[in-house]
Amino acid sequence: MRFRKSLGAPVDEENPYWMSFSDIMSALLVIFILASVILMLQLMEIQQELKERQVQFEQEIVELKKAEEVRRTILDEAVEALRKRGIKVEVSENHTVLSIPNDLLGFDTGAYDIHPAYQARALEIGKVISEVISRDDRVDFLDTIFIEGHTDNRPLQGFMGKGNWGLSTFRAISLWQFWGEALPSEEQLSRLNNKDGNPLFSVSGYGETRPVLVQQVTEDDFKRNRRIDIRFTIRRPDSAQYEQVKERLEVAKP
Template sequence: MTGVLFVFILVVVVLAIQLMQAQKDFQAQTDDLSEQIEKSSKAENIRKSMLDEIQKDLESEGIEVIVSQNGSVISIPNDLLGFDSGSHDIKEKYEAKSLTIGTIIAREIEEHDGEEFLDTVFVEGHTDNAKYQGLEGTGNWGLSTFRAISLWKLWEEELPSDQQLETMQGPEGQPLFSVSGYSDTRPVNANQSTDLGAAANRRIDIRFTIVRADSDTLKEIEREVADQ
């Protein structure tokens, strides 16, 4: 009888230990999920604050840019860049304002600890819908990309050493900035029948993406929590 009681007690103890471990695992997974959500929310708030400050600082310099409704993109209109149709050159008279934009972006990223919370900052070039045949057949895709490269090279070559964007790194040590082109696939003005309407689409967007938990990781955490 004593042996049976001992086995019973042993089973109860083992079950209690397993239950305690399961509760610890559940709490750890819940805490991990909460931490990921909190970090993403904090990153979104910092990004919004950063872009608001960039826009405000630029306005104080007489430079009007557009911030998207979701607070993730700064759009630099063509009247600040002066791209002619079919051209990717930033003319000399537009360089000063372009450099001011780069200077303020660098400063606000630094002041908001952006290298901790930003994943990538995309310098995105865009064109109007006029068919461009140059750049060895790359057409509007090449033209839009070279517009973004033109702005990036200007920043790279002319910004002072303490405002260099190319040295900024994301949380995992990768370069923070990237350059891309979207051809005429993302127009901001559907009416391109006039010079003014077409010029609105010859622009550069600066897209700020934040660090987020991998979606598969979040789903796995959520599944594990649900199974507890």
């Protein structure tokens, strides 16, 4: 009996497969715990990233709204200041464009020079624009201010084959150059740069492609379309950008 008992194998040796299964289960449990910890850490990182993106999103919304408020304020103050000087200009419905009608500039058909009789008013407009833009840190919220020339829809020859397009551009250039010559050095618009260090003002021409009046029959109709628009663009152009920022946030979500 003693001999048989001494040779009796332990239970584990009699069941080698049980030993292996137990080890596998233990290993799987460890792997599961490690995977759970890694997953929790990843989820925490993702959650933190989303919080940071949410904060960034909210900051961008605030900056966009602030920029639009600054643009609206600039245009409102410019209109009021010019009104007090007896100069009536127009502002677009979305508060992005200050429109200077031909009555204030006196462009004849096919002409682009600022007529001497209108130069005093053109100078006042330049002074006011310089004044309202230069206040506080308003320039930091602006990207580009376009001086845009426009014509009526009557065909025009000349301008090296550029016709109305060339004429409208020459009108914008003419006003810009006049301001450069007539404004005092401390009020020069060319001294202003945007936040990226680029010149704030730019010049462009649209010919007859953006009329105030589509139907142009009378001489009055033609005059209304001969004008200069001052278009103010902010660093993030408009409220449509809100959705683009939001889309970027949605893409980042798991």
